[in-house]
Amino acid sequence: MELQQILQQRFGYDAFREGQQEIIEAVLSGHDTLALLPTGMGKSLCYQLPGYVVEGTILVISPLLSLMQDQVEQLRQFGEKRVAALNSFLSFDDKQFVWQHFDAFRFLFLSPEMLASDAVKNRLQQMKLGLIVVDEAHCISQWGFDFRPEYLQIAEALPKERPPILALSATATNQIMRDITHYLGMEKVSTFIHSVDRKNIHYEAVETTSFEKANAIIQQVTQFEGPGIIYTQSRKRTMEYASMLQQVGIRATFYHGGMEQQDRMFVQRQFMHDEVDWICATNAFGMGIHKNNIRQIIHDHLPQNVASYMQEVGRAGRDGGEALATLYYEKRDAERTLEMATLDLPTDWHISRYMACEEPQQLVEAGEMTETAFRVLHYWMRQLAPLQVSQKIQELASEKQQQVMALAKIITAPCIRTQLVAYFDEELLEKPKNCCSGCGLQKSEILAPYIEKNEPKALENWQWRLKHLLPFN
Structure with missing residues (x-):
């Protein structure tokens, strides 16, 4: 059956989006393939369609439960019944069914952590695999070294006689691409790179103070149309923003990694079904959220690196409509962000305690080390000598500082878009109207005013309540 016919019959599309067909053809030709497609360009189809051509199971290694669940539900909507995700979200009976x-x-669908288990490794050795997919492959470089070391061990878990690997991401520098191909053990790689620049996303950076920031954000939300996402670093702050928005009549709720899985899934469904217009969230929210009409992404802080920032703002404007990405920052934001970025890195003291302890896992149970710090340290202690581990941790901390400072420099540049594109080793050839705050932009030309939708009396009431909201520190 021809690809065009499968596209129509299985997925209901009349034509491929830019880049999709070439990637699919490379995979079907047996090539290890690295594909960078901007958010909203249909990366999932690049492995979904081959599932109806090749023999064997399409194994998808995915970073988050919410992303897996979204992808499973998407395939079921296309009529696919033979699809499952093996993860902690399943009940005991459902896990048993998937395993059997x-x-x-x-x-x-599996997570890198699930893939690392001996039982899964042994089972994969006995299976007929048609394609191995690593979704959001930039996580290998972004998370593998200092957050989820299982990402660096994916290749070790795969059968020696394996099918092609397809690594997918929306953003990656040349170094990240080298990390992806190296740690996945990819050979003779076919690479497809599409520009990270999204002309319909307009960038704004606003210097402010802690005292002014909250009211500025609430005022922007009430003045210009959503839906949108407000990103903040603090779980407590997500709840405070949601409360403030609710006080001025905005349908908003909060989301963070400390919530129960069921509650997080409920919030996602509310947002997807337009039951709420704004999500106030930590960076735990967004991956796998395929909502086309997001008009605004607001950050109240400096993210930890350029790649994370681009992933988050890239969730806006997937329908091709105009979207605004606003970042409110303070002079000390780089310092604060660096503190957050290095919080879970193990220290020399942790290394000493690890070496002195017969059962290092007890350090976590005793509260001497976080779970993340232990997993990172445990991985590197098996790879390097103790002195080299100390040096490696120092290198990771230095890299994080460089990444934070790179973004701090970009948002204060004469043209934010030019510098963002350059960071990903591209050259900007054309600027759109209302390019960025550095070039000058008019929000009213990008987004329709939201307050015009309200009756004058209601508008006066909103303005009074905004004026009397107390900003938080």
């Missing part, structure tokens, strides 16, 4: 029918699924 492991090699019967057309699409099977």
Whole structure:
């Protein structure tokens, strides 16, 4: 069956989006493939369609439960029944069912941590795999070294006689691409790179103070149309923003990694079904959220690196409509962000305690080390000598500082867009109207005013309440 016919019959699309067909053809030709497609360009189809051409299971290694669940539900909407995700979200009975029918699924989703288990490794050795997919592959470089070391061990878990690997991401520098291909053990790689520049996303950076920031954000939300996402670093702050927005009549709620899984899934569904217009969230929210009409992304802080920032703002304007990405920052933001970025890195003291302890895992149970710091340290202690581990941790801290400072420099540049594109080793050839705050932009030309939708009396009431809101520190 021809690709065009499968596209129409299975997925209901009349034509491929830019880049999709070339990537699919490379995979079907047996090539290891690295594909960078901007958010909203249909990366998932690049492995979904081959599932109806190749023999064997399509193994998808995915970073988040919410992302897996979204991808599973998307395939089921296309009529696929032989699809499952093996993760902690499943009940005991459902896990048993997936395990018993492991090699019967057309699409099977696993996390890197699940892939690292001996039971799963052994099962994969006995299976017929048609394609191995690493979704959001930039996480190998972004998370593998200092957050989720299982990402660096993916290649070790794969069968020696494996099918092609397809690594997918929206953003990656040349160094990140080298990390991806190296740690996945990819060979003779076919690479497809599409520009990270999204002309319909307009960038704004606003210097402010802690005292002014909250009211500025609330005022922007009430003045210009959503839906949108407000990103903040603090779980407490997500709740405070949501409360303030609710006080002025905006349908808003909060989301963070400390919530129960069921509650997080409920919030996602509310947002997807337009039951709430604004999500106030930590960076735990967004990956796998395919909502096309997001008009605004607001940051109240400096993210930890340029790649994270681009991933987050890239969730806006997926329908091709105009979107605004606003970042409110203070002079000390780089310092604060660096503190957050290095919070879970192990120290020399942790290394000494690890070496002195017969059961290092007890350090976590005793509260001497966070779970993340232990997993990172445990990985590197098996790779390097103790002195080299100390040097490696110092290198990671230095890299994080460089990444934070790179973004701090970009948002204060004469043209934010030019510097963002340059960071990903591209050259900006054309600027759109209302390019960025450095070039000058008019929000009213990008987004329709939201307050015009309200009756004058209601508007006066909102303005009074905004004026009397107390900003938080």
